Structure formats: C-alpha cells, structure tokens
Amino acid sequence: MQCDQSPDSQPDQPAAAGPPDGSESRGVSRRSFIKTMGVSAAAGAVETALVTSAAEASAMQRRDDVETLGPQAVALTLSINGTPHRVSVEPLTPLVEVLRWNLGMTGTKTACGRGACGACTVHLDGQPIASCMTPVIDAVGCEISTIEGLGNGDQLDPLQVAFIKHDAMQCGFCTPGLIMSSKALLADTGKPNMETIRKALCGNLCRCGTYPNVFNAVLEASGQPVPNDLNTDNGKRGG
Ligand code: FES
Ligand code: FES
The missing domain is CATH 1.10.150.120 ([2Fe-2S]-binding domain)
Structure with missing residues (x-):
C-alpha cells in the first residue's frame, strides 16, 4: 500500500515527543508548523513583489530619462584626428562605413566586416578597435584616430x-x-x-x-x- 504523504492526510500530532510525566506538550504540531510557514512564505512573496515593482518602476524612470536615438539617421558630431566632423547617419552604422562613405577617409580599410582581420583598426581614445564592429554612436564623445591622422x-x-x-x-x-x-x-x-x-x-x-x-x-x-x-x-x- 502506498502511503498518502500529503500534509492534510495526517492527524494533528506533536512534532516533538511530549514530556514523559504526561504534562502538556509544548511541541509544535505539524499542521500549525505548515500554517506558520505558509504565512511566512506568503509574506515573503508579497515583499518580493513589492521590491520587484519598485525596481521596475525605477528602471522605467531611468528609461524615461534616456534619450532615444534612431533607428533613422540622426545628426552626430565625431572628433576625428582632432577635428570635429558633423554627420547624419543611423546610430548603429559601423564606424568604418561612416569614415569611408560619409567622410571620404578611405585610409581605413574594410575586409571581413566582422572583427576578424584587423584591416579596419582605428583608435578610440588611444585604444585600437575594430571599426567594423563599432556602432558610430559608441564613438561619439571619444577621440577617433585614423591612419590619416x-x-x-x-x-x-x-x-x-x-x-x-x-x-x-x-x-x-x-x-x-x-x-x-x-x-x-x-x-x-x-x-x-x-x-x-x-x-x-x-x-x-x-x-x-x-x-x-x-x-x-x-x-x-x-x-x-x-x-x-x-x-x-x-x-x-x-x-
Ligand atoms: S574589416 Fe576585418 S576586422 Fe574589421
Ligand atoms: S594583405 Fe597585402 S600586404 Fe598585407
């Protein structure tokens, strides 16, 4: 015979054995223990939900503060070899395409187009990067150095x-x-x-x-x- 081990199938029994002299048991019954844990878990769930709601509200607030650019072309200013350049491009356009096609700086080459060959290497604030893998929006505010510089x-x-x-x-x-x-x-x-x-x-x-x-x-x-x-x-x- 298979035992039914669901909590409600058991009669209330002290969780701990009573005192040997027959005095009143101070043990916690199985049912009251489960009820107590249920209330605690529910309270925890409510607390978690409140925290999550607060976090979501905070995140939404932050999203409201962020300026949304694109996907259409937007006006950007790039500092290249010490000179500011104004371009109107989609923000996710690879930097190498903006250099070559929008600004005519064809010294930077494009070959693999996926960060594997290094032909498109330029510097962003002195660090070499693959400009085919860099959205132009990420270069705004940085000093871009190319071979022309x-x-x-x-x-x-x-x-x-x-x-x-x-x-x-x-x-x-x-x-x-x-x-x-x-x-x-x-x-x-x-x-x-x-x-x-x-x-x-x-x-x-x-x-x-x-x-x-x-x-x-x-x-x-x-x-x-x-x-x-x-x-x-x-x-x-x-x-
Ligand atoms: S074109 Fe090959 S790494 Fe950019
Ligand atoms: S790929 Fe021709 S010189 Fe390097």
Whole structure:
C-alpha cells in the first residue's frame, strides 16, 4: 500500500515527543508548523513583489530619462584626428562605413566586416578597435584616430617610415590596420620585444605574408636594433 504523504492526510500530532510525566506538550504540531510557514512564505512573496515593482518602476524612470536615438539617421558630431566632423547617419552604422562613405577617409580599410582581420583598426581614445564592429554612436564623445591622422603634413610618422624602409607591405590592404595597431603598441609599451610585437599584432591578418618585415619595422620604429635585417647594409642578405 502506498502511503498518502500529503500534509492534510495526517492527524494533528506533536512534532516533538511530549514530556514523559504526561504534562502538556509544548511541541509544535505539524499542521500549525505548515500554517506558520505558509504565512511566512506568503509574506515573503508579497515583499518580493513589492521590491520587484519598485525596481521596475525605477528602471522605467531611468528609461524615461534616456534619450532615444534612431533607428533613422540622426545628426552626430565625431572628433576625428582632432577635428570635429558633423554627420547624419543611423546610430548603429559601423564606424568604418561612416569614415569611408560619409567622410571620404578611405585610409581605413574594410575586409571581413566582422572583427576578424584587423584591416579596419582605428583608435578610440588611444585604444585600437575594430571599426567594423563599432556602432558610430559608441564613438561619439571619444577621440577617433585614423591612419590619416599620423604624421604631420608631408612628414610621415616614424612607423610609416619604418614600414617603407623594411618593405613591410605588398598589396597594402592590411597596412593601415597594422600601423594603427603598432602605433597603439608603441604608445603602450615603448620598446616591445619580438614576442610582444607578435602578440600585439596577432589580430591583424596579412594575406600577402609580410609579417617578418612588419615586425622588423616595429622594432626599428621603437629604436631597437633589427636582427637579421635583409633590408639594410648591416643585415645579412640572402645569397
Ligand atoms: S574589416 Fe574589421 S576586422 Fe576585418
Ligand atoms: S600586404 Fe597585402 S594583405 Fe598585407
């Protein structure tokens, strides 16, 4: 026979054994215990509901305070290479598209479009980011640095000079991204060793395979000797 273990099927019994002398038991009955717990649980549920309602009200209040932008085009101001630029774009447009298509800054390349190749690398407040994965709205209020901002007029940045000296490009499609990543590395590290350079640039893909020359260019730009340099008179040359 299977026992019915529902609470109401049991007669009221003291939860604890009574005193051996037969005096009145001070134990808590099973039924009163369950009733007490039920009231406590209900009180807890009411309290939780009140807290949840208060949290929801607070969240709604915050939502009311937030300005909603888009999805249609909105006017935004971007600070790029120290100059403010006014654009009218949808807020979720990738930053690289705004740079290239709205502002004509085609130095920043777009290739994979999904954060995998580094061709679109620019700086946001000095940090290298994939601009194909960055909604333009996230760049508002930040300083955006692109390859066009390096150097000074006709005077190239030392990194650009080193890339040329070490023949660190073939088709050049990856080069702006590699230079921007290298620039951030040198600003952060000063004189990185080869291992650090390799790790810092591992997110920048070069289908032409110029990596050894790129690494040497970064060493050169950081003022360090370049071992086995094939592009200077001091280096070893292939036979
Ligand atoms: S185009 Fe942005 S990471 Fe490849
Ligand atoms: S130089 Fe061609 S992809 Fe790097």
